[in-house]
Amino acid sequence: MTSEKISGQAIIADGSGGHTLETIIINPPRKDEVLVQIKASGICHTDYDSINHWPGPFVAGHEGAGIVLDHGPEVKNLKIGDHVILNWAIPCGKCFQCQIGQTNICEINSPVIHHAKFNPGHVPLERTQYAGKGILRSFNLGTMSTHTVVREAAAIRIDPDVPFDSACIIGCGVMTGVGSVWNSAKVTADSSVVVIGAGGVGLNIIQGAKIAGAKEIIVLEISRHRLQLAQSFGATHLIEVEKEDKKLTRAKSEVWKITSRGADFAFECTGIPELGDAPLRMVRNAGVAIQVSGIEQEINIDMNLFEWDKTYLNPLYGKCNPSVDFPKIIKYYKSGSLKLDELISKKYHPHQLSEAFEDMLQGRIAKGVIIFD
Ligand SMILES: [Zn+2]
Ligand SMILES: [Zn+2]
Numbered sequence: 001m002t003s004e005k006i007s008g009q010a011i012i013a014d015g016s017g018g019h020t021l022e023t024i025i026i027n028p029p030r031k032d033e034v035l036v037q038i039k040a041s042g043i044c045h046t047d048y049d050s051i052n053h054w055p056g057p058f059v060a061g062h063e064g065a066g067i068v069l070d071h072g073p074e075v076k077n078l079k080i081g082d083h084v085i086l087n088w089a090i091p092c093g094k095c096f097q098c099q100i101g102q103t104n105i106c107e108i109n110s111p112v113i114h115h116a117k118f119n120p121g122h123v124p125l126e127r128t129q130y131a132g133k134g135i136l137r138s139f140n141l142g143t144m145s146t147h148t149v150v151r152e153a154a155a156i157r158i159d160p161d162v163p164f165d166s167a168c169i170i171g172c173g174v175m176t177g178v179g180s181v182w183n184s185a186k187v188t189a190d191s192s193v194v195v196i197g198a199g200g201v202g203l204n205i206i207q208g209a210k211i212a213g214a215k216e217i218i219v220l221e222i223s224r225h226r227l228q229l230a231q232s233f234g235a236t237h238l239i240e241v242e243k244e245d246k247k248l249t250r251a252k253s254e255v256w257k258i259t260s261r262g263a264d265f266a267f268e269c270t271g272i273p274e275l276g277d278a279p280l281r282m283v284r285n286a287g288v289a290i291q292v293s294g295i296e297q298e299i300n301i302d303m304n305l306f307e308w309d310k311t312y313l314n315p316l317y318g319k320c321n322p323s324v325d326f327p328k329i330i331k332y333y334k335s336g337s338l339k340l341d342e343l344i345s346k347k348y349h350p351h352q353l354s355e356a357f358e359d360m361l362q363g364r365i366a367k368g369v370i371i372f373d
Helices: 045-053 111-117 162-170 175-184 200-210 225-232 249-259 278-282 324-336 350-361
Strands: 005-012 020-028 035-044 066-071 082-084 126-130 147-151 155-160 193-198 216-221 237-240 263-268 283-291 311-315 344-348 367-371
Touching: 005 126, 005 350, 020 147, 020 350, 035 162, 035 350, 045 175, 045 350, 066 162, 082 162, 111 263, 126 147, 147 367, 155 324, 162 175, 162 225, 162 324, 162 350, 162 367, 175 200, 175 263, 175 283, 175 311, 175 324, 193 200, 193 249, 193 278, 200 225, 200 344, 216 225, 216 249, 237 249, 249 263, 249 278, 263 278, 344 350, 350 367
Parallel strands: 193 216, 193 263, 216 237, 263 283, 283 311, 344 367
Antiparallel strands: 005 020, 020 126, 035 066, 035 147, 035 367, 066 082, 082 155
16 A cells, blocks of 8 residues: 555536546545546446536546556455456445345435435545545546546456456446346346337347347337447347337337237336336336336326336346446356447547537447546
């Protein structure tokens, strides 16, 4: 353990929608903290939303992979030189939910708290200093940075032969997608699955369903480009949705032609509030509808859509148990059955975040990654 401060760079959100690349000072880790040199950071809709809506200043980014440079004396399972993926649902290990194994919804360090007002209690702010003061880090990670200090519970060791750019996206979009399939919906072999929206998360729902052995993977999308992508990730049926088909009525009739009674599972991954009830429209009686895109707005739902015996799930982070799920994802990646490299449409320098957001919002990329050299 060193006691040296180091200098780095970070993308700082100013709290009013702006962001700049700035110099930061990183103080040495203490107790159960780990100093990580970030090599790659994924770019997510949550980053765009947080930079535009959260109070600042803070270090942006919550999807990161890098190398352990140093750690405090209470760190048990990591050592200098380990390659790690960061996990944004950092468990306290002691609350009701953590005790029953549901660390993704930890009551102390819930991401909901991060959204509302951040939770600075995790690692003292002074570990990262900007303009002479300790600064908040998005989700207590702040991965759009050359260095960060996190709790050991936030860093999961991975094999050093997994490239950092492919690894960093596991920590959010990939986990949310495949975890919603495997851990929440528990998609079964030979089942039929509808995926509404084939963006970054939707593509991972598709590949999660394929690995689970789903027989029909039916993708509804408005963009032809995304439909092609969906096919390359394992979709078996493609339905191009017309702009006018707001309630997905025509798309639903296509689903019925394929499944005869509605799908066993349907996932909503568009983020469009009006489509919050769409997965209920696609499933058979006693089917499972899953809303993955994080719709939080108030909408009207026709209660007839729940008939009969349907289940509606709203999982957070794919019910992630990172020490089990991250290695599982990497196992499938190494065997060639789960694509990570192909998800990354474009890599960016840290000063290109605005360009990356533009590409993401225009639907030009499945997933963008910032590379820190
Ligand atoms: Zn994310
Ligand atoms: Zn907890």
